[in-house]
Amino acid sequence: MKTRRSCCCVVLLLVAVLLAVLTVLLLLWRVRCQGDNVFPKAAVAADSQRCSEIGRNILLEGGSAVDGAIAALLCTSLVNPQSVGIGGGAIFTIYNASTGRVTVINAREAAPWNLKAEVMSGCGPFPKPDSGPQWIAVPGELRGYKEAHQKFGKLPWKSLFEPSIKLAEHGFPFPEFLRNLSLHPHMYRRLKNSALGPLFFKGDDLRQNVTYPQLAKTLKTIAEQGPETFYRGKIAQDLIRDIQGVDSSGSSITLQDLKNYRVSVMEPLTVSLGDYTMYTPPLPSRGAILGLVLNVLKGFKFIPESMGQRQKAQTYHRIIEALKFGNGQLSRTIARRHRSDETDLLSDEFAKLIQQRIDNRAHEPEYYHTGPQAPDKYGTSHVSAIDKDGNAVAVTSSINYLFGSMIFSNSTGVILNNQLADFCAADGTFPDFKAVAGQQPPSSMTPSILISKSKESLMVVGASGGSMIISAVAQVIMNKLWFGLDMTGAIQKQRLYVNGSNVLRFENGFDEEVQNEMKERGHVKGLPIPLPSVVQGIYRSSGCVEAVSDARKRGKSAGY
Numbered sequence: 071m072k073t074r075r076s077c078c079c080v081v082l083l084l085v086a087v088l089l090a091v092l093t094v095l096l097l098l099w100r101v102r103c104q105g106d107n108v109f110p111k112a113a114v115a116a117d118s119q120r121c122s123e124i125g126r127n128i129l130l131e132g133g134s135a136v137d138g139a140i141a142a143l144l145c146t147s148l149v150n151p152q153s154v155g156i157g158g159g160a161i162f163t164i165y166n167a168s169t170g171r172v173t174v175i176n177a178r179e180a181a182p183w184n185l186k187a188e189v190m191s192g193c194g195p196f197p198k199p200d201s202g203p204q205w206i207a208v209p210g211e212l213r214g215y216k217e218a219h220q221k222f223g224k225l226p227w228k229s230l231f232e233p234s235i236k237l238a239e240h241g242f243p244f245p246e247f248l249r250n251l252s253l254h255p256h257m258y259r260r261l262k263n264s265a266l267g268p269l270f271f272k273g274d275d276l277r278q279n280v281t282y283p284q285l286a287k288t289l290k291t292i293a294e295q296g297p298e299t300f301y302r303g304k305i306a307q308d309l310i311r312d313i314q315g316v317d318s319s320g321s322s323i324t325l326q327d328l329k330n331y332r333v334s335v336m337e338p339l340t341v342s343l344g345d346y347t348m349y350t351p352p353l354p355s356r357g358a359i360l361g362l363v364l365n366v367l368k369g370f371k372f373i374p375e376s377m378g379q380r381q382k383a384q385t386y387h388r389i390i391e392a393l394k395f396g397n398g399q400l401s402r403t404i405a406r407r408h409r410s411d412e413t414d415l416l417s418d419e420f421a422k423l424i425q426q427r428i429d430n431r432a433h434e435p436e437y438y439h440t441g442p443q444a445p446d447k448y449g450t451s452h453v454s455a456i457d458k459d460g461n462a463v464a465v466t467s468s469i470n471y472l473f474g475s476m477i478f479s480n481s482t483g484v485i486l487n488n489q490l491a492d493f494c495a496a497d498g499t500f501p502d503f504k505a506v507a508g509q510q511p512p513s514s515m516t517p518s519i520l521i522s523k524s525k526e527s528l529m530v531v532g533a534s535g536g537s538m539i540i541s542a543v544a545q546v547i548m549n550k551l552w553f554g555l556d557m558t559g560a561i562q563k564q565r566l567y568v569n570g571s572n573v574l575r576f577e578n579g580f581d582e583e584v585q586n587e588m589k590e591r592g593h594v595k596g597l598p599i600p601l602p603s604v605v606q607g608i609y610r611s612s613g614c615v616e617a618v619s620d621a622r623k624r625g626k627s628a629g630y
Contacts, residue, residue: 102614103614107557107558107617107618108615108616108617109614109615109616109617110630111629112126112135113129113627113628113629114129114138114454114455114627114628115608115618116146116451116453116606116619116625116627117153117451117604117606117623118145118245118624119624119628120145120149121143121453122628123628124142124234125139125142125145125455126138126628126630127141128141128229128230129458130630131225133229133457134459134461135455135456135463136164136219136461137223137229138455139162139218139455140215140219140230141230141231142453142455143451144156145237146451146453148238148280150451151485152449153451153534154450154467155469155484156211156212156289157211157486158210158211158469158489159179159211159468161177161513161515162174162214163338163465163519164218164222165460165462165519166222167461168461172521173221173335173336173338175214176333176336177210177211177214177217178210178510179208179209179489179510180208180210180508181490181506181507181509181511182208182323182327182508183324183326183327183330184324185322185506186204186503189205189500189503191500193494193495194499201264201488202320202475203313203321205475205489205490205491206313206477206489207490208323208327208328210333212301215297222461227296231289231293232293235286235290235293238281238286238289239281239286242280244270244278244279245624246624247624249276252276262274264476265478266476266485284480284482284483285482285483288305302328305482306325306328307325309481310325312481312482316477338350339357339358339361339416341364343364343547346529346551347523348361348518348520350516350518351516352412353412353512354512356400356513356515356516358415359396359399360516360518360540361415361416362396362399362421362424363395363396364548365418365421370388370425372385372552373552374552374553377553383587386584387588388428390432390574390588390593392424393544393568394438394568395438396540397568397570397572399415399439432572432592432594449471450467450533450535450536451467451534452464452467452532452534452605453467454531454532454607456615460610462528462530464518464532465517465532466532466533468489468534470487470488470489474487474488475487489511493506515532515539516540517532518532518543519531520547528608529550529607531546531608532607533546533603534603535601538567541566541567541603542565542567542603542605545565546560546605547560549561556616557607557608557609558618560618561620562618562621564578564580567599572594573594573595574588574594575595575599576598576599577598577599602622603622604622604625605620606620608627
């Protein structure tokens with residue numbers, strides 16, 4: 071009897087010790103995962119704190135990463151309406167932790183089938199194309215949400231809309247970034263005198279609070295009836311009527327275009343980057359160009375010391391040259407519609423050929439096969455999310471230029487995109503309008519996910535900033551994986567950009583020494599970047615999630 075009691079006491083003691091050890095380990099884990107931008111389980115990084123928190127709350131309710139991202143994007147369409155909205159389109163890159171598969175959902179806008187020839191004359195010269203209904207492409211945003219939610223969502227569709235419906239109905243203080251943008255001399259008069267003016271202005275002054283009463287009704291209908299009401303129902307009818315009411319000879323979009331719009335579920339392009347594989351979207355995204363740039367640069371075997379005082383000028387020179395060679399492939403990839411063409415760009419053999427052409431000097435544009443300069447663009451928004459199960463999504467959404475086409479549907483509260491402008495070539499010409507009917511214009515949106523071979527580490531990253539997206543995402547990935555920065559440092563570090571004519575543009579505060587050295591090597595330096603690209607990224611490793619919203623847009627992540 072005593073022996074049995076002794077055994078029971080020993081077992082109870084061992085259980086108590088084990089529980090104590092587990093408690094200590096759990097506390098240590100929680101402490102280790104604490105800190106600014108660091109969370110133990112899950113997070114959402116949108117370009118505003120309000121929208122990150124809405125996405126985070128959806129995750130707390132048991133939602134998936136896709137649920138959180140959709141809720142955050144709906145919020146972003148209210149907080150940063152100049153960038154995104156249901157009148158635009160999106161590209162999702164989604165990682166399913168249980169299967170290990172990555173899926174791309176392409177909900178990029180498409181050209182109307184009966185595109186009018188008149189649009190061809192409006193491309194150039196710069197600063198055209200002007201705003202107007204002729205540039206509106208068929209929106210894909212909501213059908214993209216539907217496809218992503220059906221495949222990867224957990225919560226009811228309606229619940230993803232409820233936080234933004236409340237925001238739209240009750241309003242919120244005018245966001246700082248939107249206020250500064252609206253009062254900028256270049257934007258103030260255009261915005262105030264457009265159909266969007268009454269939304270944001272009362273007389274000559276900005277409103278104290280932003281409300282979207284008509285959009286709230288539209289979102290409520292879509293939440294209750296599903297997205298098909300936007301493409302087939304009364305909302306579709308109201309939308310087309312409003313677009314044609316602006317200028318009956320302007321837009322080519324019909325009810326049939328909305329009804330026939332379809333998203334594409336695609337396999338991602340893959341690039342091996344040492345211990346990581348990067349998954350990035352194929353056409354119409356320019357993920358192949360991002361992959362090409364990184365594939366070239368991995369051959370230089372960068373390490374943290376590459377950004378040391380003695381080596382950083384050479385390192386930046388090589389980065390700039392790789393970006394120039396990437397520019398040289400842009401016009402070629404626009405017309406490509408075959409997967410083999412993109413995979414050829416990502417071959418190690420092609421990367422080695424470019425590496426061999428990178429010496430210590432800059433060259434003329436022809437050396438990189440670079441064409442005329444396309445105007446810089448500044449629209450778009452990105453959301454990165456990861457849930458407690460390790461599922462992740464990188465989604466970039468856009469209405470293209472700031473406030474899209476500047477066309478506002480009074481009946482629905484929807485701001486329409488101007489994505490047809492992306493068919494304009496850099497020399498101001500438009501392709502054969504018959505050839506692009508029903509097609510999707512090329513996009514710099516490159517939402518990407520990088521996964522380590524062990525599956526223990528994961529990066530979710532993407533950017534806004536139009537033509538600056540590829541260089542921004544590439545630099546953030548290099549900063550994190552090769553140069554030894556944490557995700558916060560990788561995103562906040564000053565960046566450079568190489569425009570379509572291979573002119574260098576630096577962010578304010580960028581290393582002056584490097585700028586001078588680049589000039590000595592023959593690079594052409596342009597004006598500073600007025601509206602920089604904005605990156606949202608998440609890095610998960612060793613059980614901790616570091617989620618970062620770019621401070622350039624006053625963003626802040628949220629997690630738990």
